[in-house]
Amino acid sequence: MEFLRAIAFRLVSRLLGRRVTLGRGVRLRSWLELDGPGSVRIGDHCIVGSLPGSRREHVTLYTNDPAASIVIGSNVRMYGLRVSCKYGITIGDNCVLEDAAIADTDFHSIDPSRTDAVEKPEECRVTIGNDVRVGAWAVIGKGVSLGDGARVIAGSVVRKSIAPGTTVMGNPARVVVA
Amino acid sequence: MSALARVARKFWDRATSNPAALLGAVIALVRGTGVALYYRLTTRNVRISLPLYHFGGSIRISGPGRVRLAPNCLVDRSAHRGLTIATLDPGALVEIGPRCRLAGATIRCRGHVRLERNVMSGYSLIQDVEWVSDPLCSAQPIAIGEHVWITRQVIVLGGSRIGDGAVIGAASVCRADQVPARTLVTGSPILRPVPLGGLAAFAGRQGS
Numbered sequence: 001m002e003f004l005r006a007i008a009f010r011l012v013s014r015l016l017g018r019r020v021t022l023g024r025g026v027r028l029r030s031w032l033e034l035d036g037p038g039s040v041r042i043g044d045h046c047i048v049g050s051l052p053g054s055r056r057e058h059v060t061l062y063t064n065d066p067a068a069s070i071v072i073g074s075n076v077r078m079y080g081l082r083v084s085c086k087y088g089i090t091i092g093d094n095c096v097l098e099d100a101a102i103a104d105t106d107f108h109s110i111d112p113s114r115t116d117a118v119e120k121p122e123e124c125r126v127t128i129g130n131d132v133r134v135g136a137w138a139v140i141g142k143g144v145s146l147g148d149g150a151r152v153i154a155g156s157v158v159r160k161s162i163a164p165g166t167t168v169m170g171n172p173a174r175v176v177v178a
Numbered sequence: 179m180s181a182l183a184r185v186a187r188k189f190w191d192r193a194t195s196n197p198a199a200l201l202g203a204v205i206a207l208v209r210g211t212g213v214a215l216y217y218r219l220t221t222r223n224v225r226i227s228l229p230l231y232h233f234g235g236s237i238r239i240s241g242p243g244r245v246r247l248a249p250n251c252l253v254d255r256s257a258h259r260g261l262t263i264a265t266l267d268p269g270a271l272v273e274i275g276p277r278c279r280l281a282g283a284t285i286r287c288r289g290h291v292r293l294e295r296n297v298m299s300g301y302s303l304i305q306d307v308e309w310v311s312d313p314l315c316s317a318q319p320i321a322i323g324e325h326v327w328i329t330r331q332v333i334v335l336g337g338s339r340i341g342d343g344a345v346i347g348a349a350s351v352c353r354a355d356q357v358p359a360r361t362l363v364t365g366s367p368i369l370r371p372v373p374l375g376g377l378a379a380f381a382g383r384q385g386s
Binding site for chain 1: 238264312333335351353365366
């Protein structure tokens with residue numbers, strides 16, 4: 001089944017002209033949905049899947065801009081992940097992302113006209129370090145940088161960067177001791 | 179009038195006053211019986227006691243652990259989900275007490291998750307491990323008392339003990355917390371339990 005999915009994914013990506021590079025040994029346990037003009041690069045030996053009872057049955061990586069790029073390291077396990085990228089999102093190696101939602105833009109402005117948000121791309125990029133774990137139903141907002149070894153407990157809404165090795169929880173996410 | 183006649187009369191009054199509800203309940207009962215039969219025939223570790231009222235959503239129970247659903251439970255749809263139970267280990271045990279009403283609940287269990295009777299849950303997540311995909315992650319037991327109301331989008335993580343009659347407000351996250359009985363708690367993490375007045379009457383009730 002995974003083998004068929006991998007073949008189907010390559011066919012569909014080519015047909016739709018998606019700019020995606022998959023590393024070696026990427027396992028598609030559930031469908032990997034890509035959309036948008038940006039580029040996506042997934043490292044070696046990643047696992048794309050979903051958890052039972054997930055909000056999302058598959059992983060979706062959306063790019064909203066031709067210059068947007070999603071770079072995912074190797075050995076990353078993504079379950080029901082939803083990424084919306086307008087500038088750049090980088091995920092390090094050996095991460096575990098369960099049921100999370102990552103966005104590097106606010107999409108719209110607070111102004112009632114709801115035009116595109118006025119943002120500085122350098123400030124909005126999301127960087128997730130190595131060996132980071134993000135729990136179920138967590139949300140990671142724009143401009144957030146998760147240091148190596150950070151842990152985001154289930155249900156957290158992360159709006160500010162997190163130092164390496166810390167564990168955060170809550171809405172808004174605050175550091176907890178273990 | 180004998181007791182049986184009185185019960186029959188009460189049933190008749192209810193049935194004739196709202197025939198659509200009665201039909202819905204009968205259909206739910208038939209669906210629930212089908213689900214219970216399916217798991218009894220195809221699995222050895224999942225035991226669903228009848229009657230089960232399955233009003234909506236899908237009931238998906240997977241994994242090698244044991245699952246016990248007591249009689250008179252009700253499953254309905256919330257956020258397009260019915261009841262999802264995933265056990266992550268052959269030694270896992272999920273026990274759901276009688277008369278629970280679960281709509282959109284997801285239970286992921288590696289250790290022991292126990293819901294006492296009359297628990298009402300909306301679209302929520304009950305998970306006794308921090309990271310589901312890590313097989314080395316240890317599970318802490320979850321004990322949810324009777325008559326607890328778990329509202330929508332609540333996450334209950336391992337090590338939580340929720341007292342009888344508590345209400346967990348929407349979008350809360352309960353992580354290894356002890357929620358006192360008959361209080362309202364909200365927040366992520368849970369803060370400031372507020373006692374719910376007038377709930378002493380709940381002690382000892384059979385449930386509606």
